[in-house]
Amino acid sequence: MRGQVAVVGVGETEYYKRGEAPDAEFKLALKAILAACEDAGIDAKDIDGFASYSNDRSDPSRLAAALGCKELRFSNMQWGGGGGGGSGAIANAAAAIHAGLAETVVVFRALAQGQFGRFGQGPQRNTIAGEMAYTVPYGLMSPAQMFAMKVVRFMHDHGVEHSALRAISLACYEHAQRNPRAVMYGRPLDEAKYDASRWIVEPFRLYDCCQENDGAAAMILVSAERAGASPHKPCYVLGAVAGSHYRAGASVHNTPDYASSTFKTLAPRLYAMAGVTAKDVDVLQSYENFTGGVMMSLVEHGFCAPEQVNDFFVKERFLAPQGDLPLNTSGGNLAECYMHGLGLNIEAVRQIRGQSSSQVADADVSMVISGPMVTPVSSCILGSEATL
Amino acid sequence: MTDYYLRPGLPQPVAAGLDAPYWQGLRENRLLIQQCAACGGWQWGPEWVCHHCLSDQLHFAEVPAEGIIYSYERVWHPVHPALAEQGAYIVVLVTLPHAGDVRVVGNLLGDPEQTVPIGARVVGEFEHHEDADPPFSLLHWRIA
Numbered sequence: 001m002r003g004q005v006a007v008v009g010v011g012e013t014e015y016y017k018r019g020e021a022p023d024a025e026f027k028l029a030l031k032a033i034l035a036a037c038e039d040a041g042i043d044a045k046d047i048d049g050f051a052s053y054s055n056d057r058s059d060p061s062r063l064a065a066a067l068g069c070k071e072l073r074f075s076n077m078q079w080g081g082g083g084g085g086g087s088g089a090i091a092n093a094a095a096a097i098h099a100g101l102a103e104t105v106v107v108f109r110a111l112a113q114g115q116f117g118r119f120g121q122g123p124q125r126n127t128i129a130g131e132m133a134y135t136v137p138y139g140l141m142s143p144a145q146m147f148a149m150k151v152v153r154f155m156h157d158h159g160v161e162h163s164a165l166r167a168i169s170l171a172c173y174e175h176a177q178r179n180p181r182a183v184m185y186g187r188p189l190d191e192a193k194y195d196a197s198r199w200i201v202e203p204f205r206l207y208d209c210c211q212e213n214d215g216a217a218a219m220i221l222v223s224a225e226r227a228g229a230s231p232h233k234p235c236y237v238l239g240a241v242a243g244s245h246y247r248a249g250a251s252v253h254n255t256p257d258y259a260s261s262t263f264k265t266l267a268p269r270l271y272a273m274a275g276v277t278a279k280d281v282d283v284l285q286s287y288e289n290f291t292g293g294v295m296m297s298l299v300e301h302g303f304c305a306p307e308q309v310n311d312f313f314v315k316e317r318f319l320a321p322q323g324d325l326p327l328n329t330s331g332g333n334l335a336e337c338y339m340h341g342l343g344l345n346i347e348a349v350r351q352i353r354g355q356s357s358s359q360v361a362d363a364d365v366s367m368v369i370s371g372p373m374v375t376p377v378s379s380c381i382l383g384s385e386a387t388l
Numbered sequence: 389m390t391d392y393y394l395r396p397g398l399p400q401p402v403a404a405g406l407d408a409p410y411w412q413g414l415r416e417n418r419l420l421i422q423q424c425a426a427c428g429g430w431q432w433g434p435e436w437v438c439h440h441c442l443s444d445q446l447h448f449a450e451v452p453a454e455g456i457i458y459s460y461e462r463v464w465h466p467v468h469p470a471l472a473e474q475g476a477y478i479v480v481l482v483t484l485p486h487a488g489d490v491r492v493v494g495n496l497l498g499d500p501e502q503t504v505p506i507g508a509r510v511v512g513e514f515e516h517h518e519d520a521d522p523p524f525s526l527l528h529w530r531i532a
Binding site for chain 2: 156
């Protein structure tokens with residue numbers, strides 16, 4: 001599949017704080033898709049496939065009807081919660097195009113947490129049964145609480161210091177100060193402010209946690225043959241994989257390989273498919289639900305060994321344009337917007353096009369890691385024409 | 389005021405078809421974990437088949453409420469209204485050596501700001517919520 005499919009259009013709504021979107025969630029999805037079509041120079045009526053993740057509520061049949069799509073040929077949901085499906089939806093869309101199931105597929109995600117429920121809150125009901133009954137009565141119920149124990153164990157096993165997590169947050173916020181779209185634009189973060197911020201759940205302080213936002217994002221994918229006609233530099237899908245290791249979904253924190261971002265089995269498949277190694281990656285977007293997930297994601301994608309984390313995770317390394325591994329150059333989920341991670345995939349496209357507000361020179365290999373610590377997770381590598 | 393570890397008002401557990409023996413066991417100060425009659429393997433949470441040998445001959449076996457801290461977290465930010473005035477509390481992930489090293493989640497009794505040593509031995513303490521409707525019990529842990 002390497003190089004056979006390309007991203008030719010990206011679109012986003014304005015990004016809002018949670019609950020502040022003026023539009024219904026479905027309208028946000030439509031706006032992002034229409035923006036992506038305009039960017040790609042295509043007619044929305046020509047979309048014949050939809051791919052999303054995390055049980056997005058905007059159903060493809062309704063979207064296709066609303067947009068007047070001539071025919072629906074591919075209607076795809078990547079199972080699994082959280083943002084682990086972002087790059088997986090791209091993999092699914094690319095596979096569908098490569099296999100001839102559809103020709104013009106939009107990958108999208110829309111969220112209006114004011115219209116619907118919040119991620120970061122516990123269940124608001126009187127009784128609970130099944131898997132959650134083993135954790136919720138002990139006060140373990142939010143995403144931060146579900147993942148903190150993985151990170152605690154990883155930090156314990158490898159002697160990781162808190163400064164490693166802080167470096168990720170500082171880099172995201174610094175990039176957001178150059179990105180007027182970022183919700184945290186104009187709200188810089190420094191070490192003192194980070195260190196003084198309150199604990200959410202150890203080892204996560206406030207600035208280790210993603211925002212909760214409203215908005216929508218969309219990407220148009222077509223075959224490489226058709227990509228040449230697009231108005232922007234095509235971004236070729238060099239590799240895209242999804243999945244998880246043995247019994248990653250074992251309940252009540254019983255997965256055998258516990259202190260993991262779930263990428264150990266994926267990363268080798270990703271690099272093999274893309275024909276590149278970690279050393280070839282020019283710019284990286286790595287999903288921050290929480291900084292600890294980014295730390296483990298980078299380790300499991302081979303950017304450094306677990307024992308090197310304290311030395312490797314310094315802010316300067318992660319800053320564009322001069323750092324040797326520019327990270328989350330839009331501000332990411334922490335500081336640009338939490339569009340369930342699809343904003344990271346769009347930023348990866350911007351880097352190849354040369355349109356980022358924190359542009360890396362000659363970004364040819366642009367990588368995205370989606371939704372660490374959940375299952376399934378996913379990651380993808382986009383490349384410029386020079387990589388083909 | 390009760391002497392429960394966490395303030396009242398969180399969703400209270402009720403048995404599902406699969407795990408009724410487990411919840412009934414806690415009521416009787418017994419820890420019951422799912423075990424396979426065919427291969428002797430353990431698993432938690434309970435499932436309809438054994439993930440080791442795929443047999444459906446599963447039962448619940450009593451094991452000592454003794455374990456080892458595998459990981460933990462100290463929670464500060466309340467995500468449920470019932471915990472608004474709670475302050476910090478500790479959730480521990482405990483390995484059960486007597487049940488094939490499966491892990492269970494509970495709270496670590498004692499000072500919520502105590503240092504939590506990963507690898508330490510812990511013993512279980514049952515917390516009975518007799519005032520709930522229906523009554524239920526939880527299993528907490530204390531450093532041995």
